[in-house]
Amino acid sequence: HVAVLDFGSQYTQLIVRRVRELGFFAKLYQPEDLAEIGKPGAIILSGGPMSTSHPDAPDIDFELLKGYGVPVLGVCYGMQLLNIKFGGSVEASDRREYGPAGLYPVACEGLYEGITDKSQVWMSHSDTVKNLGESCKVIAKNQHGTPVSLQWGESFYGIQFHPEVTHSHEGTRILHNFLLTAKELEPFRIEDFKRELIENIKKTVGDKQVVCGVSGGVDSTVLAVLLNEAGVNVRAIFVDQGLMRKNEAEEVKNNFHRLGVEIEAIDASKLFLGALAGEPDPEKKRVIIGNLFIDVFWDTVGNAEMLAQGTLYPDVIESASNDKSKASKIKTHHNRVDRILELQKQGKVLEPLAELFKDEVRELGHSLGIPDDILNRHPFPGPGLAVRCPGEITLERLNVIRDCDAIFINALKEHGWYDKVWQAYAGLIPVKTVGVKGDERSYEWATNLRAVISEDAMTADWVELPPSLLREVSNKILNEVSGINRVLYDISTKPPASIEWE
Ligand code: XMP
Structure with a gap:
């Protein structure tokens, strides 16, 4: 090596x-x-x-x-x-x-x-x-x-x-x-890497119980399957924080069923939406969500001995929460809030994927036998739709995002664009503007469509989707989603913008 x-x-x-x-x-x-x-x-x-x-x-x-x-x-x-x-x-x-x-x-x-x-x-x-x-x-x-x-x-x-x-x-x-110039170098095979990860997990965990939050996203899915594969005592918990996309909770449960991983699903949507009510500040929203997440976990599992997280390398650098790091803080990733850092100090946090970038996690998932349709799901942030809804979060706003997003994502899938883009979504711009709907004045919000390509989420470029596709999505949203009278396409690169809106 x-x-x-x-x-x-x-x-x-x-x-x-x-x-x-x-x-x-x-x-x-x-x-x-x-x-x-x-x-x-x-x-x-x-x-x-x-x-x-x-x-x-x-x-x-x-x-x-x-x-x-x-x-x-x-x-x-x-x-x-x-x-x-x-x-x-x-x-x-x-x-x-x-x-x-x-x-x-x-x-x-x-x-x-x-x-x-x-x-x-x-x-x-x-x-x-x-x-x-x-x-x-x-x-x-x-x-x-x-x-x-x-x-x-x-x-x-x-x-x-x-x-x-x-x-x-x-x-x-x-x-x-x-x-x-080196004589003998071992080739890197994800299979070997997987074996090493599994050995390390076994060694670190021993016979302790590991609690692992799953969201249905690639990272936590790969993590749960990896822990399962390592044969450690794991409880996989899916917290529906009320910030998931349309029908996502059902989809997540089905996917884990297919993977043979048992999960416990908890509907905590009321709790989260209650705690978020009236809070427009992006950092405060993230902290509320992050802390509540742990609360719900700990309430569910009692005295869990260890917590496993699907943190990836880009999360580690961007949050710069590590004392040693000189990088500046851009935003608090939800798996880096203080409570978790405290647990980390006590050696109770397991982050086996922290060395990996997204594409490597997918490769690892592949070698664990996870089907492509699950592995190729676009990344979805831990704080869910909250980071796509600037300002205050209400059920009404979330439902509007859900409808717009489902229309956009389905169209991308139908036209063969879903697998070509790295991440896509529809978000909400909660600013009302005047329009005309069915001969009447409308005064409604706008939705922002975003589709980006990226290698590792550190930088991203917007995708030149065909105008005909954008037109189809826009027509459908304007016709079917009440609450929206404008559809915008986000043409900002990261940097200086970020992929999400908060
Ligand atoms: P940004 O918005 O920082 O997003 O350009 C980069 C990637 O990270 C995802 N993201 C998050 N994922 N917890 C997560 O698990 C978070 O708090 C979080 N914030 C952003 C985002 O979806 C994109 O893929």
Whole structure:
């Protein structure tokens, strides 16, 4: 496998993902656990937020590292650390170089085989390499002639930029070139990954009972089936918070029946709608929903010993709730509210999917035998229709969204667009405008249709749906849904917008 040592960069997990995408097994370790990384075929040292000159800067046991006798790649902080270990020095600077730079390989070989001159790479660092260490050669420079990539001996490499982010246009190829220098690398197979997840679940859970909330969405479904497969004592609970789409509660129950997973369904819609009544603030709505969710859970299960959640990697970074994270808080994802963080501190939260991105979860689900129609369901947020209904939430508003959404989604399915878009929905814009319906003045709300493509929910683009399809949906909504006299199509990319409206 490829051992990725985490020096704290917010991109470290992306390195793991890229390596997996390239077809090799990768695992994340803390630098102090270097002695326990088994038999790696290659080692990557990640970037990190600290300066190497800081007294608390994370270090590495260099003799141990060399002892593995495998190719080593240091990225950003990792490169600076290697340079120091090889006897060079690093200059601290208060100025941060952040953003695009041009890459000029010295020779089109090794790491830079097939890489074009001037290729864009992404920088994010303040310290820079000053003196080069022993046996060091510069293998690439930037547009100013500054070294941005080093090589020591035959198998130690360093790069100042971040090859793992998509803004480094040929970054994946550079990583691949590095991996090609390794002799034996285990291929990444989701089957092996699944086995490892199951082993870990068994080890962590033992004979404790795990409570797991299921929503019918891909993440929690895969989680429940995975827990089932691990043979642990699991209670899968479906809380209908009254914020589901049209007929969704029935559909969810049927799907779990098909999967052979027993679930307990609780209708808590009155409770949720009561608690949300009159609250227009998006963050407060999320917190109400998140806390109530746990209340309902705990009321149902009494003293559950563990809670399992289908949290994915993008949820972890976007919420930035982790004390160590330097990323800024964008919104509170509903599985990251304080109550859960408290449980997490007590070691009672199990999040087996937290390393994965959506497409990887689908692949895992596939290997668990979950049928495609369930796996290909569009993502649906934990707080449900609440994040598609800006302002106050009322049953009337929710029912209007449900009707619009069902019309839109059915049309996408009928015309073969459902599987082509990543996520789609109709939401509500609770602003009344004047129109004419059946010769009479109407004064009603608008619905916003949104259809996006995305790779991992971190960025998204709106889909150019055929005008004829939009026209059909619009006509149907205007004719059939009372309360709506305007249909809008959301043409905003993420960023700066987000996929949901709250
Ligand atoms: P945004 O709106 O942040 O959405 O662009 C990105 C993806 O995350 C989903 N989403 C959530 N999922 N709990 C969830 O489980 C949440 O609180 C939440 N908020 C947004 C959203 O549907 C999209 O797929």
